[in-house]
Amino acid sequence: MTLQIETPAVLVDLDIVRRNIRAFQAYADKHGLRVRPHIKTHKLPQMAELQLEAGAIGITCQKVTEAEAMVDGSDRIKDVLITYNVLGAEKLARLERLNERVVLSVVADNTTIIDGLSAHFAQASKPLAVLVECNTGADRCGVATPAGAADLARRIAGAPGLRFGGLMTYPPVDGAARVQSFMNEAKRLIEADGLEVATITSGGTPSMMHAADAPVATEYRPGTYIYNDRSLVARDVASWENCALTVLATVVSVPAMNRAVIDAGSKVLTSDLLGLTGYGHVLGRDDIRIDQLSEEHGRLVSDEAIDLVVGQQVRIVPNHACVVTNMVDAVHILEGGTPKEKWTVAARGRVL
Amino acid sequence: MTLQIETPAVLVDLDIVRRNIRAFQAYADKHGLRVRPHIKTHKLPQMAELQLEAGAIGITCQKVTEAEAMVDGSDRIKDVLITYNVLGAEKLARLERLNERVVLSVVADNTTIIDGLSAHFAQASKPLAVLVECNTGADRCGVATPAGAADLARRIAGAPGLRFGGLMTYPPVDGAARVQSFMNEAKRLIEADGLEVATITSGGTPSMMHAADAPVATEYRPGTYIYNDRSLVARDVASWENCALTVLATVVSVPAMNRAVIDAGSKVLTSDLLGLTGYGHVLGRDDIRIDQLSEEHGRLVSDEAIDLVVGQQVRIVPNHACVVTNMVDAVHILEGGTPKEKWTVAARGRVL
Numbered sequence: 001m002t003l004q005i006e007t008p009a010v011l012v013d014l015d016i017v018r019r020n021i022r023a024f025q026a027y028a029d030k031h032g033l034r035v036r037p038h039i040k041t042h043k044l045p046q047m048a049e050l051q052l053e054a055g056a057i058g059i060t061c062q063k064v065t066e067a068e069a070m071v072d073g074s075d076r077i078k079d080v081l082i083t084y085n086v087l088g089a090e091k092l093a094r095l096e097r098l099n100e101r102v103v104l105s106v107v108a109d110n111t112t113i114i115d116g117l118s119a120h121f122a123q124a125s126k127p128l129a130v131l132v133e134c135n136t137g138a139d140r141c142g143v144a145t146p147a148g149a150a151d152l153a154r155r156i157a158g159a160p161g162l163r164f165g166g167l168m169t170y171p172p173v174d175g176a177a178r179v180q181s182f183m184n185e186a187k188r189l190i191e192a193d194g195l196e197v198a199t200i201t202s203g204g205t206p207s208m209m210h211a212a213d214a215p216v217a218t219e220y221r222p223g224t225y226i227y228n229d230r231s232l233v234a235r236d237v238a239s240w241e242n243c244a245l246t247v248l249a250t251v252v253s254v255p256a257m258n259r260a261v262i263d264a265g266s267k268v269l270t271s272d273l274l275g276l277t278g279y280g281h282v283l284g285r286d287d288i289r290i291d292q293l294s295e296e297h298g299r300l301v302s303d304e305a306i307d308l309v310v311g312q313q314v315r316i317v318p319n320h321a322c323v324v325t326n327m328v329d330a331v332h333i334l335e336g337g338t339p340k341e342k343w344t345v346a347a348r349g350r351v352l
Numbered sequence: 353m354t355l356q357i358e359t360p361a362v363l364v365d366l367d368i369v370r371r372n373i374r375a376f377q378a379y380a381d382k383h384g385l386r387v388r389p390h391i392k393t394h395k396l397p398q399m400a401e402l403q404l405e406a407g408a409i410g411i412t413c414q415k416v417t418e419a420e421a422m423v424d425g426s427d428r429i430k431d432v433l434i435t436y437n438v439l440g441a442e443k444l445a446r447l448e449r450l451n452e453r454v455v456l457s458v459v460a461d462n463t464t465i466i467d468g469l470s471a472h473f474a475q476a477s478k479p480l481a482v483l484v485e486c487n488t489g490a491d492r493c494g495v496a497t498p499a500g501a502a503d504l505a506r507r508i509a510g511a512p513g514l515r516f517g518g519l520m521t522y523p524p525v526d527g528a529a530r531v532q533s534f535m536n537e538a539k540r541l542i543e544a545d546g547l548e549v550a551t552i553t554s555g556g557t558p559s560m561m562h563a564a565d566a567p568v569a570t571e572y573r574p575g576t577y578i579y580n581d582r583s584l585v586a587r588d589v590a591s592w593e594n595c596a597l598t599v600l601a602t603v604v605s606v607p608a609m610n611r612a613v614i615d616a617g618s619k620v621l622t623s624d625l626l627g628l629t630g631y632g633h634v635l636g637r638d639d640i641r642i643d644q645l646s647e648e649h650g651r652l653v654s655d656e657a658i659d660l661v662v663g664q665q666v667r668i669v670p671n672h673a674c675v676v677t678n679m680v681d682a683v684h685i686l687e688g689g690t691p692k693e694k695w696t697v698a699a700r701g702r703v704l
Contacts, residue, residue: 006442008703040647062648084648085604087663090358109605112662140649141605141613252437253461253493261493263436267678267703271623295392295674296414296436296703297492310464311439322647326619326679329701349681351360351619351648 002313005339007250008264010324010331011315012042014340016244017226018050024208024225025054031212036060036081038203038223041322043347044331045073047226052076058103060203060221064094065350071102073346079103081201083133083168083221085113085141091352092120095128105129105165109141114155114162121161129165130156131199134186136171136178146186153190153197164190166199166218173206173235176213183216206235229321230281231274240283240317245324247280247316248332249298251308260300260308264316266293268327272320280316290316354665357691359602360616362676362683363667364394366692368596369578370402376560376577377406383564388412388433390555390575393674395699396683397425399578404428410455412555412573416446417702423454425698431455433553435485435520435573437465437493443704444472447480457481457517461493466507466514473513481517482508483551486538488523488530498538505542505549516542518551518570525558525587528565535568558587581673582633583626592635592669597676597683599632599668601650603660612652612660616668618645620679624672632668642668 005011028035037051038060048059048070058079061067067080080102086095098104099121108114108130121128132152135142143149149167157164167186171179179202187197202214203221205228211220224231227245228238249264269279271293279290279298288306292299300306300314308314318324325331326349330342357363380387389403390412400411400422410431413419419432432454438447450456451473460466460482473480484504487494495501501519509516519538523531531554539549554566555573557580563572576583579597580590601616621631623645631642634652644651652658652666660666670676677683678701682694 006440006704085662087604088358088602109607110662113604116663135607139608139611140644140646140651141607144607250440252439252465255461255487255493255496256491259491264703266622266624266675267701270618271625271675272618273623292492294492295678299492310437310462311468323618323623326647327701328703349619349679351616351680352358 003248003339005248005332007248007313008268009248010268010328011246011248011334012227012331013244013334015335016242017047020226020228020242020244021051021054024222027209028220029055033211033217034219036201036219036221037226038221039066039070039347041223041226041325043325043345044343045070045077045346046343049074049076051226063350063352064091064098065352066347067098068094069347069350071098077102082106083170085109087113087116092116096120096124099124099126099128105131107131107133107168108152108156109133109143111155114152114159118159118161124161127161127163130162131165131168131201132156134167134169134182136169136182137175138170138172140170142169146182146189149186150189150193153195154193157195164195166197166201168201170203173204176207176210179214180216183214187216205232206237209237224321227321230317230319231276233317234276243317245321246283247318247324249314249316251310251312251314254306254308254310258302258304258306260306262298262300262314263296264298265296267295268324269293269298269316269318270320270323270327272323274319276319280318283315283317355600355691357600357684359600359665360620361600362620362680363598363600363686364579364683365596365686367687368594369399372578372580372594372596373403373406376574379561380572381407385563385569386571388553388571388573389578390573391418391422391699393575393578393677395677395697396695397422397429397698398695401426401428403578415702415704416443416450417704418699419450420446421699421702423450429454434458435522437461439465439468444468448472448476451476451478451480457483459483459485459520460504460508461485461495463507466504466511470511470513476513479513479515482514483517483520483553484508486519486521486534488521488534489527490522490524492522494521498534498541501538502541502545505547506545509547516547518549518553520553522555525556528559528562531566532568535566539568557584558589561589576673579673582669582671583628585669586628595669597673598635599670599676601666601668603662603664603666606658606660606662610654610656610658612658614650614652614666615648616650617648619647620676621645621650621668621670622672622675622679624675626671628671632670635667635669
């Protein structure tokens, strides 16, 4: 079926979106976990509203300007966690303005960040909630030990303008046991200091259906689950039918029997591999590999005849949905398989 | 030295830009090659003007909307080649409007594209120039043989609304000998049909200083040369001192002795590897590897102590400059090492 949409284009199937949101919310409700979706996947206030309607208690953003775009785009977004070490005068000023509009919290994994936040918010009209980021094995940010987490919790609690909000981690895949042991111990140490650990928040779509294996956590932050992608299908946690985001492309050249070229390259699909081979999955064509991308061309190859003609449309499930969202100014929303409208990706490109 | 710029940010050093433009223009002038830079690297009308001032005869774009943004942004851009198979009603309508504003040409490597262009331009007030794209070994688009090129040249020449503009190729690295033999033979066949081959255009920065090894070519389309990047340094065709585009980032976490995390991830640096290991080069720190990117975090590791502190700025030469340009709404222009102004990336995100 040919869609009357100029290509390349990013399509989002709203029926699948709703199903994906419901599936995790049901799991979380059953296990008494609060849901705070990460909006990096969709960057759309409208999608955040669907998540909130389904039962989410707020949203997660990665950057201050991303949070601004979301709050500007929906007055139903009232609770925002920015899972980032924020520093720098301009970002702190933005943070303060945001803190006056919504229930806001950020994270910190070192004293420089905490001291910077405190120096700014000591003068603010409202204190800022700060959670301690903990490294439970992903080895990105985060304090290395529960004792380190307790040290920072004390420092936050004693810092003018700040209040201690709890503990946050972004664990590796299948990291629930480590989350449980780290957070249990950190919580014990912090409570021994007389502080309350209001929130313990974990995240990550690949392991979300095992979130309850770390019962110490009170909250979960799935991101990609709303759209799913080829990386999640490869991990057997989603199927093609659950992939809400696809890239619509047109064949522009069939220069050899087993090769075709489409009008979508790395400027739409991105070069994210996430451990996979090739740059996406052509729906309905298991034989095709997208083996090479340049900015505006994608190369499709097959061991057999490629059997595509110039002008034909293909739909691709990208390796990584979140990064594709960031490549386009707007996405096409489908309902009942039909394009209904275009939504501007409000928080696209917000890196500050 | 700390720059008063919010990070992450893309910096472009205009002194280096001017030097890079001059170096290739001098080579091309010496060898009687016309220069038609590909604007995909900078996406900035102002940079195109610098290239034209230095002697370029026009610009190359990859997409119709990219060309529109460039022509809208500078009345000194009067000659545009779009090296792409264009099809679809809306794109053809845009192409027609553009054809009335500038000297415009496109390419085609198959009859469906030629027939689509002709069906549209037969009704237009001005014919469209079409070059035949030839595959000289890169195995992306392009006709496979000189005889195939001659067939399409005849078809273009006989198509209402079109005129045959010549031959185009995007060769593989070190492909000059293949360009020479393919184009020589194609030219001979086409001239035997009584057609003039006005332009033979080749491209690619890595081999640009060997462009004259294919003397049959009349024109060259370098792109990345204006900025250079880590991939070109790895190929020994540029040095760090010739890299005009850098990413300015701030250390936000130093969670372990040999690990630091910066506020630039794949949303700025992109996941493009171009055959390299790691996601960029930290200037002045040969010991550091950027071994992992998530969207908003870059992980820096060293075999020794990382010796960075939270709040410290680093400058990174990305693997691939062109794709970084596309990630940001504006770049910071440096002159004499100092930030002078911000330029909006006019042709960012133009995928149609």
